[in-house]
Amino acid sequence: MSIIVLIIVLICIVFLIQSIRYRLITLPVMRYFKRALPKLTQTEQEAMEAGDTWWDSQLFSGRPDWQKWHQIDTPKLNNEEQAFIDNELDRLLSMLDEQQIRHNKDLPEAVWAYLKENGFFAFIIPKKFGGREFSAQANSTIVAKIASKSLSTAVTVMVPNSLGPAELLLHYGTPEQQQNWLPKLASGDALPCFALTALEAGSDAGAISDFGVICKKAYNGEEVLGIELTWSKRYITLAPVANVLGLAFKAYDPDCLLGNKQALGITCALIPTSHEGVKTGPRHNPLDQGFMNGTTQGKHVFIPLEWVIGGRAGIGKGWRMLVSCLSAGRGISLPALSAGTAHLCTRTTSAYSQIREQFGHPIAEFEGVQESLARIVGFTYSIEACRQTTAQAIDMNKSPAVITAIAKYHLTEMSRIVMNDALDIHGGKGIQKGPNNYLANNYTGIPISITVEGANILTRNLMIFGQGATRCHPYIFKEIKLIQQSEGTACVRDFDKLLMAHIQHTSINIIKVVWLGLSRGHGIPVGISGPTQVYYKKLNWLSVCLSVCADVAMLKLGGELKRKEMLSARLGDVLSHLYLASCVLKKYEHDGRQQGDMKAVNYAIAYHLKAGFDALNDFIENFTNRFVAQIMKRACYMFGHGAKGPSDYMVTDLSKSILNDKSARERVSHLCSVQSNSAVALVEQAYLKYKATLPIRIKFSQWQKNDKGYCYDKAFADLVMLAQSEQALSKEEAKSLINAHEACLKAISVDIF
Numbered sequence: 001m002s003i004i005v006l007i008i009v010l011i012c013i014v015f016l017i018q019s020i021r022y023r024l025i026t027l028p029v030m031r032y033f034k035r036a037l038p039k040l041t042q043t044e045q046e047a048m049e050a051g052d053t054w055w056d057s058q059l060f061s062g063r064p065d066w067q068k069w070h071q072i073d074t075p076k077l078n079n080e081e082q083a084f085i086d087n088e089l090d091r092l093l094s095m096l097d098e099q100q101i102r103h104n105k106d107l108p109e110a111v112w113a114y115l116k117e118n119g120f121f122a123f124i125i126p127k128k129f130g131g132r133e134f135s136a137q138a139n140s141t142i143v144a145k146i147a148s149k150s151l152s153t154a155v156t157v158m159v160p161n162s163l164g165p166a167e168l169l170l171h172y173g174t175p176e177q178q179q180n181w182l183p184k185l186a187s188g189d190a191l192p193c194f195a196l197t198a199l200e201a202g203s204d205a206g207a208i209s210d211f212g213v214i215c216k217k218a219y220n221g222e223e224v225l226g227i228e229l230t231w232s233k234r235y236i237t238l239a240p241v242a243n244v245l246g247l248a249f250k251a252y253d254p255d256c257l258l259g260n261k262q263a264l265g266i267t268c269a270l271i272p273t274s275h276e277g278v279k280t281g282p283r284h285n286p287l288d289q290g291f292m293n294g295t296t297q298g299k300h301v302f303i304p305l306e307w308v309i310g311g312r313a314g315i316g317k318g319w320r321m322l323v324s325c326l327s328a329g330r331g332i333s334l335p336a337l338s339a340g341t342a343h344l345c346t347r348t349t350s351a352y353s354q355i356r357e358q359f360g361h362p363i364a365e366f367e368g369v370q371e372s373l374a375r376i377v378g379f380t381y382s383i384e385a386c387r388q389t390t391a392q393a394i395d396m397n398k399s400p401a402v403i404t405a406i407a408k409y410h411l412t413e414m415s416r417i418v419m420n421d422a423l424d425i426h427g428g429k430g431i432q433k434g435p436n437n438y439l440a441n442n443y444t445g446i447p448i449s450i451t452v453e454g455a456n457i458l459t460r461n462l463m464i465f466g467q468g469a470t471r472c473h474p475y476i477f478k479e480i481k482l483i484q485q486s487e488g489t490a491c492v493r494d495f496d497k498l499l500m501a502h503i504q505h506t507s508i509n510i511i512k513v514v515w516l517g518l519s520r521g522h523g524i525p526v527g528i529s530g531p532t533q534v535y536y537k538k539l540n541w542l543s544v545c546l547s548v549c550a551d552v553a554m555l556k557l558g559g560e561l562k563r564k565e566m567l568s569a570r571l572g573d574v575l576s577h578l579y580l581a582s583c584v585l586k587k588y589e590h591d592g593r594q595q596g597d598m599k600a601v602n603y604a605i606a607y608h609l610k611a612g613f614d615a616l617n618d619f620i621e622n623f624t625n626r627f628v629a630q631i632m633k634r635a636c637y638m639f640g641h642g643a644k645g646p647s648d649y650m651v652t653d654l655s656k657s658i659l660n661d662k663s664a665r666e667r668v669s670h671l672c673s674v675q676s677n678s679a680v681a682l683v684e685q686a687y688l689k690y691k692a693t694l695p696i697r698i699k700f701s702q703w704q705k706n707d708k709g710y711c712y713d714k715a716f717a718d719l720v721m722l723a724q725s726e727q728a729l730s731k732e733e734a735k736s737l738i739n740a741h742e743a744c745l746k747a748i749s750v751d752i753f
Contacts, residue, residue, distance in 0.1 A: 053471050054393050054400040059578045060472035062509045062547030066536055067527050069582065072396075074590040075388040081138035088118045089142055093673045096150040098441050099434070101290035105283075107153060116188025121160040124167060129182035136394040140336040140387055141671070147340025148680075149673040151445040152290035154340065158333040159237045160185065163453075165192040165246040165270055165309075167325045172268075172310045172317070181244070181270065194246035195233035195296050196322070202455070212267065214253040217302045225257065226304045227269070232297045240283050240294040245271045247296075248322065251315050258315065265316035268309045277301035287444045324399055330453050331394050331404035335387040337449050338415035340671055341442045342380040345422035347669035348438055348680055349376055350658050351687030353425055355744040363425070367648075370655035372421040377658050378603030378646065379414045381668055385587035385604075386411055386580055402468045406576045409459040412449045419443050434751025438679040461565040465572030469550060469561075472575075475502040476554065506551050510635065513548045516541040517637050531598065532585055535605045538643065539581055542612050545636040546574045549619060556628060570619035577612035581605050596664030599654040603646045610645035617641070686747035689740035696733045703728040716741050 058064045077085070095111055107115075115121060123139045125131025134142075139161055147154035160166060166185050169178055184190035201208040210231035216223050231249055239245075251264040258264070271278060273296075281295030308314045309321065353364035353373055363369045390407040393400050422439055423430040430439050450456045454463065470477045475498050482495045515523045521534075521541035528536045550571055553561055561568055584604045588597060616636065623629035658665050674681050703723050714722070717738050724734040 052399045052401070054398050054403055055582060056400060056402045056406075056468060056575065056579060057472040057474070059543050059575060059582065060468055060547060060550070061474050061505075062512065062544035064540065064543055064582070069586060070589050072392065072586070075137050075392045077135070077138050077141065081134055081141075084132070084134075084138070085142060085145070088120075089145060092118075092120070092153075093145070093149050093675050096146075096153055098150040098152065098290070101150060101152045102288055102441065105285075105290055106292065107156060107290065111153065115157065116191075119186065120157050121188055121191070122166075122186040123161045124170065125182050125186045126170075129178070130186035131182070132186075136332050136391040137388065140332045140339075140391040143333060143336035144340040144343070144387065144671045145673055147337045147442070148344040148671055149675065149678075150290075151337070151340075151442055154337060155237060155289070155291040155448075158336065159194075160192050162333040163322070163325050164194040165244060168194075168246065168268060168309050168321055169270070171325060172314060172321050174306075174311045176306075177270070177309065177311070185244075190244045191238065191242050192244045192246060193236050193238040193242035193296075194248075195231070195236045195239065196248045197235045198231070198233050208248065208250060208266070210247075210249040212249045212251050212269075214251065214255070214257050214264075214305075215302075216257070219302065219304055224304050226302055227251065227267075227308070229269075229301045229303060230299050232295070234295045235284065235293065236296055237291060237293050239296050240280055240292045242280075243273050245273050245278065245296060246309075247271055248318055258312070266318035266322070267315050268318040268321055269303060269307045270309055271301075271303055271307060275301065275303070286448055289441075289445055289448065323401070330408040331390045331400070334449050334453060335383070335390060335407045335411045337445075338411035339380075339383050339387045341415045341446065342376075342383045342418045343669045343671040344438065344442060344680070345418045346376055346380045346658075347665075347672035347674070348683055349373060349422045349425050350665060350669070351683045352429070352748070354659055355683070355686050355690045356429075356748055364655065364659055367652065369425055371651050372425055373658070374603060374646065374651040374654040376418050376421050377654055377668055378600055378607060379418050381587075381597070381600040382580055382584050382604040382608070383411050383414055383418075384668070384671075385583040389583040389586055402464060402472060402575070403579060405454075405459050405463045405467070406579050408453055409456050409464065410576050410580060412446070412456060416446050416450070419446055429748060429750055432750035434753070436679045436682070436749065436751050438683070460572060461569045463572075464576060465550075465568040466562065468572060468575050469554060469568070473550070474505060506548070509544055509547045509551075513541075513544045514635050516544055517635060517639070520637075520639065520642055530593065532588065532601065532605075535581070535585060535609070538609050539578060541641075542574065542609070542616070543578055545616055546571065546578065548635065549574075549616065549632055552628060552632060553619075553623070556625060564624070567619055567622060567624075570615045570622075573615035574612050574619070577608040577615070581608035581612070584608070591667075594664070594667065596657065596661045597667065599650070599657045600664070600668060603650050603654050606644070606646045606650060609643040613637075613641040613643040682743075683747040686740070686743040689736075689743045693736050693740040696729065696737050699729060699733070700737060 055064075055069060058069075092111070092114060095108075095114065101107055119132045120142075122131035123134040123142070125133065127133045143154050143158045143161075146157055165181065169181055169185075173181070181190060185192060196208075198208050198210055210229075210233065212227035212229040214225070215228050216225055217228070218224075219226060229247070229249060231247060233239075233247075247269050248266060249269070251267040253259070253262050253264055256262065273280060277298050278301060279297045281297055283292065283294040286293050305312055305315075310317060314321070350364075350373065353369055354362050356363050358366075364373065386407050390400075390403060393403060419439065419442065423443060426439060430437065430443075433440050453459075470480065479495065479498050479502070482491055482498065512524065521537045524537070524540055526533065526536040526540060553567065553571065557564060557567075581604070584601055588594070588601045591597065617633075620629050620633045620636070623632070658668070672680065674684050700720065700723055703726070704719070720729065720734045720737050720741075723729045724731060729737065
């Protein structure tokens, strides 16, 4: 009997403690969170729920599992995709003349026909509908290779294969819509565009004023339920030539024909451009690029309800559709454009810096040039690693909104730096327009990538951490959803469980961050061996610092953090550089730890670590509460973080190796198109001939130093022939040296008009 009484007493004590905890801890914290944490609008909640989290959630939690990270399949192409690249793509590249395209402001008719006939607009469409059904990896690789030859063509190809009617139909279209439209899109009979941006609504898609009113009107001789649309869109790629229009608008039902709700939300519809009332307006001119871009309008245009993507069930679901499918543009197309530009710069600049001589030496021997060249190569390796890895996530059926935003923002910005460095090294060669200038077209096209799919300012300041803080955090999103509900008993219980788990999570991370700060990142095993082990330890340290600082920021600033864009953007930068460094290490492992790539890996990781820790330090130094800031700083890195960035030795080591290691140079620039008789081919051939004749050049230089053949009025070929006559060079050596010299002169020459 006494045992039973004791059990009852213990149960009562447990319930009492739990009740006290609810009243003294859980309920006050819940009320504080309700005031402090940002309230999610319906649009924001839909955006959050539409995307996925992936590796970003592990980096944000402070507990990345590196073994799991490396178990993800190696990015690769199947036989069919590789055959397409080797044949159809190679043929396309041989047909492209970017100078002609830009001059005519359009692709040649033969190129348009070739693109349609060979399925270049059907990469994402399943084979059962006549499409190619390529992977995101193949889609990205193809667009990148085209971008290295013709940015105008790359944009033309990427649009139907990213955010557009095909993407939306595959995920949300009715079976009838898929059967009707996808075969036409696959064959090229239907050329699509998608109209989202309007005069007063750019990055804020929710502000579009284009509208449709549910009503009944006559269509094909009978009265049907439909939508009367009015719209005016701009910046719409392919609009001037498209014959099917994807349209985003706000739907309204003032007569409640579909229910008791009048404002139905953003909706997407598919409309033939030949439909009565649809107008294609004048073209835009995006920095003289040759791809089609323009306007579309319509006023009181009636369409049947069946033209809404998803049918009647798709009305009001447009925002969720768009957010879910934006990953294709951000995660595939824009990183591909950046990679194509970076590979072009790496291949051509490494060659040019070797064949261009000043003060009697190749300019690649000067440390100032080496600094820029190393940055080009290191950034290109990082861009390619992120491109491959992000496309791999999409192939795994993920829609990682944060990761694709990171890829879009940082890869476009890094490619801008790469291009600027390339132009700096090329000097006058880089600014004289004409067929021999292989950089200018991509240079003028870089700002386009930066502005589309959400301008980079928006992407960095609002999207990366704005979404990451709620979606990637293991508890915040769930807590926000709970506190926006009523304070019922079940809600309090659920919140209590989350709160206790959150406290435990944060407490463990605080202990870890102090320990890692004291040990400078070496306090926790990472399970990785080899020369990159130290990098994983540093990234673990930075990951835990991010987790703790993000928790402190959200707790202290709450909803105000959304308005502190400079602060939140810096936390987003930390997450971004964690992801980019992770991609670099993953590529190095999946490529078989190529020894020749180690120098590029060292440079890239050193850069990302320094940039990540610098962003963290800037966040702490500018935190609004100085007392809390000092605590964070002491906890995270009491003795400094030690991330110094690429050293001078790394710079010279990488820049020299890229010129001397043929395989490493090929791997880091393999997406660059080197078509015969192109300007890129000229500089590449000159580089190869220069390298092949280096021993002969040494002999010739020695002969000149002996003052046997120096004569100021003799041309280079005459001097070489004189050296041959004096038996300093053989006939074959003299011929090779003259040919190489002529090839170099041709490669460094510019066009005249």
